[in-house]
Amino acid sequence: EPEVTQTPSHQVTQMGQEVILRCVPISNHLYFYWYRQILGQKVEFLVSFYNNEISEKSEIFDDQFSVERPDGSNFTLKIRSTKLEDSAMYFCASSEAGAYNQPQHFGDGTRLSIL
Amino acid sequence: AQKITQTQPGMFVQEKEAVTLDCTYDTSDPSYGLFWYKQPSSGEMIFLIYQGSYDQQNATEGRYSLNFQKARKSANLVISASQLGDSAMYFCAMSRSNQAGTALIFGKGTTLSVSS
Numbered sequence: 634e635p636e637v638t639q640t641p642s643h644q645v646t647q648m649g650q651e652v653i654l655r656c657v658p659i660s661n662h663l664y665f666y667w668y669r670q671i672l673g674q675k676v677e678f679l680v681s682f683y684n685n686e687i688s689e690k691s692e693i694f695d696d697q698f699s700v701e702r703p704d705g706s707n708f709t710l711k712i713r714s715t716k717l718e719d720s721a722m723y724f725c726a727s728s729e730a731g732a733y734n735q736p737q738h739f740g741d742g743t744r745l746s747i748l
Numbered sequence: 749a750q751k752i753t754q755t756q757p758g759m760f761v762q763e764k765e766a767v768t769l770d771c772t773y774d775t776s777d778p779s780y781g782l783f784w785y786k787q788p789s790s791g792e793m794i795f796l797i798y799q800g801s802y803d804q805q806n807a808t809e810g811r812y813s814l815n816f817q818k819a820r821k822s823a824n825l826v827i828s829a830s831q832l833g834d835s836a837m838y839f840c841a842m843s844r845s846n847q848a849g850t851a852l853i854f855g856k857g858t859t860l861s862v863s864s
Binding site for chain 1: 779780781783790792795798800839841844849851852853854856857
C-alpha cells in the first residue's frame with residue numbers, strides 16, 4: 634500500500650539553526666500538509682499546500698516557517714531559526730483531493746529536538 | 749469556531765471486549781468530515797475510519813465502526829473484539845468544507861489500554 638515517507642525520523646539541532654524536514658507524499662495525491670504534535674499534546678495544523686501554493690496556514694506558521702515542493706516528489710518544511718519551543722513531532726500528510734471528505738494519510742513523523 | 753472534544757483521557761478494556769471512545773464536535777458548517785486516527789506508542793498516525801456529514805449510514809471498517817449521531821454532534825468510535833495491538837492513543841478529527849486543502853482539527857485524544 635502506498636505511504637507517505639518522512640526523513641529523518643529524528644533530528645537534533647542547536648537553537649538558532651535552520652532545519653529542513655523532508656516528506657515524499659503518496660504519488661497520486663495533490664494536497665500536502667504539515668502538522669505538529671508537541672509531546673503529550675494534540676496534533677496541530679501548520680499548513681496545507683496545493684499546486685505549488687499555500688492553501689491555508691495556521692497562526693503557528695509564522696515567518697520562521699516555509700514550505701516548498703522542490704521537485705516532483707519531495708515536499709519540505711523549513712524552520713529558519715529554531716527555538717526551543719519548536720521541539721515536537723512533525724507530521725507530513727497528503728490527500729488525493731482537498732475536499733472535506735478526503736482522508737489525509739500521515740507519514741511516521743520526524744521527531745525534532747532543539748537543544 | 750470548530751472544536752473537537754474527547755472527554756476520556758484513558759480507557760481500559762479486556763481483550764475480546766468491545767469499547768466505545770467518545771467524540772463530540774462543534775461546527776456551523778453543513779458539510780464536514782469526521783475521522784478517527786490511531787497513534788501507537790511508536791508515534792505514527794494511522795487513518796482508521798471516516799464519516800461524512802451527509803452520510804445516512806454509520807461507517808464501518810472491519811472491527812471499527814463509527815456511531816454517528818448528527819443531532820447530538822457525536823461521532824463515537826466503537827472497536828469490537830479488542831486486541832492487545834489496539835492499545836494506542838486514538839484521535840478524533842474534523843475537516844471543514846469551506847476551503848480546499850482543509851485543515852484537520854484534532855481532539856486531545858484518548859489512550860486505550862487493552863489487557864489480556
